[in-house]
Structure formats: C-alpha cells, structure tokens
Amino acid sequence: MLKQKLSSKLAALSLVLFSVNTIHAQAPELGSCEQRVEEIAEKQLPKAIRAWNAKNYREVERYLEKAVRMDSEYGHALYLLGELNMRKGDLRKAQFLWEKLLEVCPTYKPEISFYLGVMYVEGNKMDKAIPLLEAFLANQERDFGFDREAKEALKEARLKKSLFANAIPFDPKPVSRLSTPADEYLASISPNQQIMFFTRRSRKINRKDGPAAKARMVEEFCRSDRREDGDFEPGAPLPSPFNSSYNEGGPSITGDNTELYFTVCEDLDGYKNCDIYFTEIDDLGYWSTPRSVGDHINRRDTWESQASVTANGDYLYFSSDRPGGVGGLDIYRCKRLEDGTWSAPEILSAEINTRRDEKSPFIHSDSRTLYFTSNGHPGLGSFDIFFAKASNDSTWEKPLNIGYPINSEEDDLGLFVSLDGKTGYFASNTLRANTGWDLYQFEMPESARPDEVFLLSGTLESNDGEDLSAAAIEIKNLKTKEVTKIKVDQQTGNFARVIRKEEGSDYIVKVDKKGAAFSSSYISSQSLDLKPVVAADLELAPMEVGREYKLNDINFASNSSELDLASRNIIEEFVLFMKDNPGLKADIQGHTDNVGNSASNLQLSKARAKAVYDYALAQGISASSLSWHGYGETKPIASNDEEEGRAKNRRTVFVLTSR
Numbered sequence: 001m002l003k004q005k006l007s008s009k010l011a012a013l014s015l016v017l018f019s020v021n022t023i024h025a026q027a028p029e030l031g032s033c034e035q036r037v038e039e040i041a042e043k044q045l046p047k048a049i050r051a052w053n054a055k056n057y058r059e060v061e062r063y064l065e066k067a068v069r070m071d072s073e074y075g076h077a078l079y080l081l082g083e084l085n086m087r088k089g090d091l092r093k094a095q096f097l098w099e100k101l102l103e104v105c106p107t108y109k110p111e112i113s114f115y116l117g118v119m120y121v122e123g124n125k126m127d128k129a130i131p132l133l134e135a136f137l138a139n140q141e142r143d144f145g146f147d148r149e150a151k152e153a154l155k156e157a158r159l160k161k162s163l164f165a166n167a168i169p170f171d172p173k174p175v176s177r178l179s180t181p182a183d184e185y186l187a188s189i190s191p192n193q194q195i196m197f198f199t200r201r202s203r204k205i206n207r208k209d210g211p212a213a214k215a216r217m218v219e220e221f222c223r224s225d226r227r228e229d230g231d232f233e234p235g236a237p238l239p240s241p242f243n244s245s246y247n248e249g250g251p252s253i254t255g256d257n258t259e260l261y262f263t264v265c266e267d268l269d270g271y272k273n274c275d276i277y278f279t280e281i282d283d284l285g286y287w288s289t290p291r292s293v294g295d296h297i298n299r300r301d302t303w304e305s306q307a308s309v310t311a312n313g314d315y316l317y318f319s320s321d322r323p324g325g326v327g328g329l330d331i332y333r334c335k336r337l338e339d340g341t342w343s344a345p346e347i348l349s350a351e352i353n354t355r356r357d358e359k360s361p362f363i364h365s366d367s368r369t370l371y372f373t374s375n376g377h378p379g380l381g382s383f384d385i386f387f388a389k390a391s392n393d394s395t396w397e398k399p400l401n402i403g404y405p406i407n408s409e410e411d412d413l414g415l416f417v418s419l420d421g422k423t424g425y426f427a428s429n430t431l432r433a434n435t436g437w438d439l440y441q442f443e444m445p446e447s448a449r450p451d452e453v454f455l456l457s458g459t460l461e462s463n464d465g466e467d468l469s470a471a472a473i474e475i476k477n478l479k480t481k482e483v484t485k486i487k488v489d490q491q492t493g494n495f496a497r498v499i500r501k502e503e504g505s506d507y508i509v510k511v512d513k514k515g516a517a518f519s520s521s522y523i524s525s526q527s528l529d530l531k532p533v534v535a536a537d538l539e540l541a542p543m544e545v546g547r548e549y550k551l552n553d554i555n556f557a558s559n560s561s562e563l564d565l566a567s568r569n570i571i572e573e574f575v576l577f578m579k580d581n582p583g584l585k586a587d588i589q590g591h592t593d594n595v596g597n598s599a600s601n602l603q604l605s606k607a608r609a610k611a612v613y614d615y616a617l618a619q620g621i622s623a624s625s626l627s628w629h630g631y632g633e634t635k636p637i638a639s640n641d642e643e644e645g646r647a648k649n650r651r652t653v654f655v656l657t658s659r
Contacts, residue, residue: 027052028083031109033075041070041077048080060084068097075105079112086115095119110135110142118153124380124409126161133157156378163380163404168447170405172431172440178224178232179438185427186249187439188416190257191311191365191455191498192533196224196232197251197260198439221248221262241279241289248277248290255311255365255455256489256496257281263305264290274305276318283491296344297334311365311455311498316342319359326350329357331372351396352388360413364421365498369450370396373413380404383411387448402448419498420532421449454528456509457496458521458536460488466540468493471513473538478569479505485512493540501528506566508573509536517541518577518654522553522566543584545656554612554652561607563615571612574654575619578626585658588612588628591635593646598633606630612652627657 027049044067051059061084067077082097098112113136120129133154136142178184178196187198204218221242224235237243250263258281265274275298277290292298293307293316302322309316317333322345330353334342352358354376362371368390375383377399384407388399401407402415406424415426424444429437456475462468473486473495479502486497499507503525510520521536528534541549551574554567563571578584590605590612606629613628638645 027080030076031079031105031112033105033108035073035075035104037074038071041067041074044070045076045080048077052080057084073100073104075101075108078104079108091119110139111146113139114142114146114150114153117150117157121153121157121160124160124164126157126164129157130154130161152378159378159401160380163401163407166403167405168403168445170442172426172428172442174432175425175439175441176231177234179435179440180234181435183429183437184222184439185414185437186251187414187425187427188251188253188308188362189418189425190253191255191419192257192457192496193419194226195253195257196226196235196439197253197262198222198224198235199249200235200237201437219249221251238287241287250306252307252309254309254313254496255498256313256457256494258489258494259309259313260287261293261307261309261316262290263307265305273300274303276304276307276316293334293342297342306360308361308363310363310367312367315363315367317361317363317370318345319361320345326353327355327357327376329359331358331361331370349395351398357383360415362416364417364450365419365455366421366451366453366500367498369417371402371415371417372399373411373415374399377401380407381409381411383413385413385415389451400448403445406442406445417444417450419453419455421452452501452503453498454501454523454532454534455496455498456486456523456534456536457494458509458538460493460495460511460538460540462493462540464541466513466516466542468540471511471516471540473509474512475499475507475509476573477502477505477507501532506569508569509538510573510577511538511540513540515542517543517547517549517656518551518574519549520552520570520573522570524566543581543656543659545659548589548653548655551612551652551654556608559604561604561611563611567612568615571615572619575616575621578616578621583659584656585625586627586654587657588616588626589653589655590628590630591649591651591653592633593649594633594636594640595646602630602632602634604630605632608652 044063048060048063051063064077064081064084067074068081078097078101082094082101085097086094095116098116101108102112102116113132117129117132117136120132133150137147137150137154182200182202184198184200187196189196199219200222201217201219204216220237222235223238224232226232242248248262248264252261253259259278261276261278263274264277276293278293279287279290282288298304299322302320304318304320306319307316314336315333317331319329319331321329325347331348332345333348334345337343347353354374356376358372358374358376360373369387371385371387373383374386377386379401385402386399387402388396391397415424417424422444423441425439425441427437427439431440432438460468460471460473468488468490471488473488474483475486476483484497484499486495488495506525507523508520509523519538519541521538523534551570554570555564556562578586588609590609592601592605609628609630613626616626617623636649638648640646640649
C-alpha cells in the first residue's frame with residue numbers, strides 16, 4: 001500500500017463539476033434571496049457584473065470583496081464571490097462563502113447544495129454532505145445536468161460514512177529483519193511463502209570508479225528467504241542475470257518457483273518504456289536470461305507493468321495504458337496457451353475497469369480473488385484498494401472496498417496476500433518517522449480474504465529410469481470426488497499446484513501413468529488446517545512381479561489392527577488401481593520392527609494384512625486377485641538400531657504375484 005501525499009482531488013473534480021460553467025463573458029445567473037442589504041454594499045453588485053461581462057476579473061473580485069465587507073450577509077455577493085473563487089481554484093474560500101450563503105439564504109440556488117455536498121464528501125464530512133446532496137436531487141428546480149455527478153457523490157458519501165463507521169482492525173508491523181534503513185518496496189511473496197522478492201534502494205559506491213568514487217543511490221532487485229523461526233532474512237541482491245543491464249521490479253512467481261515475471265523499464269537498447277519480462281529456472285537451477293513475454297503484449301508505444309501471474313501459471317494479469325481501454329490505466333490478462341505462450345491480452349470487464357485508472361493487480365493463489373488499486377470506484381482517497389472475486393472465466397463480482405483504515409485519505413496501493421489469506425503485505429514510507437520505505441504486514445480482515453486453498457508440491461522419483469514424459473499426478477477430493485491432474489516437470493520430476501480447499505475434505509494424491517505401480521499420499525483436512533503447504537513425494541516404478549510396493553499412510557494404533565478413515569480411503573484407491581489393471585494379482589503383506597515379542601509382532605502383522613485384505617474384498621475386488629500374509633519382524637528393509645530405520649520397517653505393502 002504505497003502511500004503518497006497528494007493534493008486534494010477537489011481541484012481535479014472541480015474541472016468536471018464546473019465544465020459547463022467555465023469563465024466566460026457573461027456573469028452567472030443569480031439566485032433568489034429576499035433580504036435587506038446595506039445600500040453601499042448593494043451598489044457594488046452592478047459594477048461587479050459589468051466587470052465580469054468585460055472579463056475584468058480582478059475588478060470583479062475587488063467589487064465583490066468590498067460588498068461583503070460592507071454587508072457580510074449579502075447573498076448575491078456571497079454567491080458570485082464564491083463562484084469566482086471556485087473557478088480560480090480557491091476551493092476553501094468558495095466553501096466558506098457558500099456556507100455563509102446557505103445560512104442567510106437556504107434556498108438561494110439548488111446548485112449550491114450540490115457544490116457544497118461534493119466539497120463535504122472530499123473533506124470527509126459525510127453527515128453534512130448526505131443531506132445536501134439528497135436535497136439537491138429532490139429539488140425539481142435543479143440543474144439536471146449535474147444529476148450523474150450528484151448521484152455518484154451521494155453514493156460515495158454513503159460508502160465513506162459506512163466505511164468510517166465500520167472501521168476494521170489494522171495494526172501493521174514491519175517485516176522483521178527484511179525492513180532495513182535502506183528503502184524496500186515493490187515486493188511479492190512466493191506461493192509457498194518461503195521467498196520474498198523486492199526492490200531495495202540504498203547508497204553505494206562503485207569501486208571500479210577509483211579511489212575518488214562517490215556514493216550514489218542504487219536500486220537492486222533482491223531476494224529474502226524465510227528462516228525456520230518464521231522471520232525473513234535481510235535479503236541480498238539477486239545474482240546475474242539480474243541487476244546488470246536491467247531495471248527490474250514488481251516481481252511475481254509461479255507456485256513451483258520456476259517462472260518469475262517482472263517489469264523492465266530499460267532494456268539493453270536503452271528503451272525507457274516499461275514492459276513485462278520473464279525468466280525460468282534451467283536444468284541446473286539457474287535463472288535464464290530475461291526475455292519479453294511477447295510483442296503482442298509489450299507494445300513500443302504503451303506502458304505494460306505490474307505483472308501478476310497465477311500460482312498455477314495459467315493466467316497473467318497486468319496494467320496498461322494501451323489504446324482501446326476503458327480509462328487511463330486498465331487491468332488486462334492473458335491466458336496460457338497449449339504451447340506455453342500467452343494469448344493476446346483481454347481487458348477485464350466493466351465490473352473491474354472504470355473510466356479512470358485501475359492498476360497494481362494482484363491475483364491471489366486461489367486464481368479467483370483479485371486485489372487492485374483504483375481511483376474510479378468510490379473510495380476514501382484518490383486511490384483505494386479493492387478486491388473482487390471471479391464469477392466465472394470472464395465475469396467478476398462487484399468490487400468491494402477493502403475498508404478503513406487500510407484505505408485512507410491518501411493513495412493506497414501495492415497490496416499482496418499470503419497463501420492462507422491471513423496476512424497482507426504492503427510498502428509504506430509514512431508509518432514510521434525517518435525510516436524511508438519499508439515492507440509491512442498485517443492481519444487481513446475476514447471480509448477481504450480469498451478462498452481457502454493449499455499448495456501441493458513434491459517430486460515424482462524415478463529410481464528405475466522410468467520416462468517422466470507421460471507421467472502426471474492426480475489429486476482427488478474425497479468429499480466431492482473431483483479429480484485434478486497436475487503436470488510433472490520432465491527433467492526434475494517436480495510438481496506443484498494450488499488446490500481449492502473443501503471444508504472437512506481429505507485428499508489422495510497418486511501417480512497417473514499407464515504401466516506404473518500404485519503410489520499414493522494422503523492429505524487430511526486436519527493437516528491442512530495447520531499448514532497450507534503440503535509436500536507429497538511419490539515413486540514412479542514399473543509393475544514387476546515379485547516387487548514390493550509400499551501402501552503409504554496406512555497406519556494403525558499401537559497393538560491394533562483397526563483401520564482408520566485414511567487407511568480405508570487409501571485401500572479404496574488401491575482397489576480402483578487393481579480394477580483398472582485386470583489380470584493383476586497382489587499379495588498384501590504386513591511387517592513390523594523388532595520392538596517387543598517376535599511372536600506377538602508376527603500375529604499383529606498378520607492381523608493388519610488381513611484387515612487390509614478384508615476391506616479390499618468389501619470394495620468389490622475378487623478374492624482370486626488378492627492374498628495376504630504377515631511376516632512380523634523377519635523381513636526388515638532398514639536397520640532396527642535407530643527409530644528412522646524402525647519406522648521404515650513398520651509397513652504395509654503389496655507385492656505383485658502375477659500380471
């Protein structure tokens with residue numbers, strides 16, 4: 001939320017309000033006011049009107065000032081002097097004069113109620129603004145040409161009153177360690193919440209300039225990693241190819257941490273316009289040379305900036321002033337095509353973009369909640385932060401103001417939100433004295449939080465040299481039965497995807513490849529309540545007769561063979577695997593460590609293997625396809641001398657006996 005001092009937008013607004021009444025040869029039409037006026041004051045009015053018609057505004061002011069001095073309640077003089085000061089841009093004086101006018105002549109002219117109403121809105125005096133604007137709109141003798149502006153001002157006044165009356169908790173704190181005496185801004189956080197990218201501006205000396213080198217201000221694109229205690233490191237400049245010939249900032253990264261998008265405002269050719277660039281992690285773990293997202297997005301004659309990529313990498317949002325927009329700056333997005341490139345930009349619908357400016361888009365990892373800055377939607381300051389949720393692929397719900405005091409009378413922008421939606425981040429140079437720009441964090445209000453999601457990431461291990469090209473990962477919502485497929489990196493086996501969280505639902509992650517053995521991981525709703533980032537490493541292995549494959553997450557209480565909910569769900573998925581591969585036969589085997597009595601361990605392993613076998617039969621698998629055995633502690637796969645090895649030995653597996 002970059003907060004910057006701005007003059008009141010009244011000055012800009014007055015250009016709209018009085019565009020039909022700009023200074024011209026004829027003095028404005030007077031209103032009505034039945035009153036007794038001092039004779040000397042009254043004599044100044046014809047002189048002022050003649051001077052106005054002659055465009056001698058210095059004399060107009062002199063005559064009207066004299067009239068008001070002679071009679072401070074002279075209605076016509078108060079009106080004309082207020083009008084003159086409004087057109088000169090002295091809004092405070094105009095307001096003072098018209099307030100006095102309404103005291104002495106409440107029905108002088110309907111437009112006075114309108115003008116003052118707008119002034120009160122901008123001055124955050126809603127209790128005064130609302131009745132004046134309502135009175136103007138109810139007056140049948142009003143200038144109907146102001147109706148649109150009056151209705152918008154009344155709508156804004158009511159919104160402001162509601163926002164002020166319903167202030168939300170807001171206690172921003174500097175991001176520990178990362179906020180230094182230097183300036184930090186233009187930041188974002190990776191979907192896994194472990195990396196903060198930002199720009200740091202500090203005074204440095206270029207040693208290559210020799211012993212007399214002078215310090216100068218330098219902007220550097222930086223990275224900070226989260227420590228185990230939850231705080232971030234102070235951070236350091238990113239290595240090459242960053243911070244060399246590029247002026248980078250405004251980063252956004254995909255959920256798998258392999259694609260970074262950012263703004264470049266000066267490329268190698270010295271081109272000063274801002275464009276969107278990206279870089280990828282190569283096979284050796286280095287960032288590739290940044291390159292443009294394409295000439296169909298970056299135009300030579302327009303400004304493209306503030307990129308925000310969805311965590312799953314399927315949409316790219318940005319702000320631009322390109323022709324064909326709705327206002328000055330508009331928010332656009334591109335869709336990822338099958339070949340990995342981006343589609344032509346499409347402007348977001350009228351629910352988001354207005355006739356004024358929309359910028360600083362941040363699309364949350366839920367891929368549905370968009371946070372952005374606007375001075376076109378009703379708010380508290382010139383720029384306020386809003387959020388909106390996508391109704392479907394092309395339409396959006398009505399944007400909502402994030403609330404007061406997150407939004408203030410100053411410019412508010414640059415918000416980004418954590419994966420779990422509980423923490424908001426922004427940059428500010430006004431919250432602490434003499435510290436410059438720093439990054440802050442605060443607890444997001446419940447009303448402005450995104451959908452609940454979690455980030456699934458892991459590695460598909462291929463120890464047998466299995467080809468990863470046709471492999472994918474499936475995650476099943478066990479409550480809705482919805483299945484989502486996740487691509488696997490063909491070189492590394494890594495995968496990552498943000499999944500919408502279903503209240504009370506567990507999930508199963510499994511390998512999807514023809515000819516591959518069953519391998520799965522279980523995610524419980526309880527674990528997701530504790531941590532929104534889940535690791536699930538799986539094995540890609542061929543189906544071989546005689547080979548042992550572990551049934552992950554089938555766990556039993558101590559000395560028990562009773563199946564819990566997770567175990568039953570895993571067995572159900574294993575049964576589906578067997579049915580999808582007719583002709584397969586498998587032996588369910590139970591194993592223990594060497595703790596306790598060996599005979600008891602043997603019986604326990606048999607009881608557990610039998611429990612798995614019985615539940616599988618209950619799910620409709622043929623008894624001829626499945627058998628069971630228990631081996632106790634007789635077939636360890638690791639040393640029983642340490643707990644890590646004993647944990648590996650306590651296992652439930654299946655062994656293929658026939659294909």
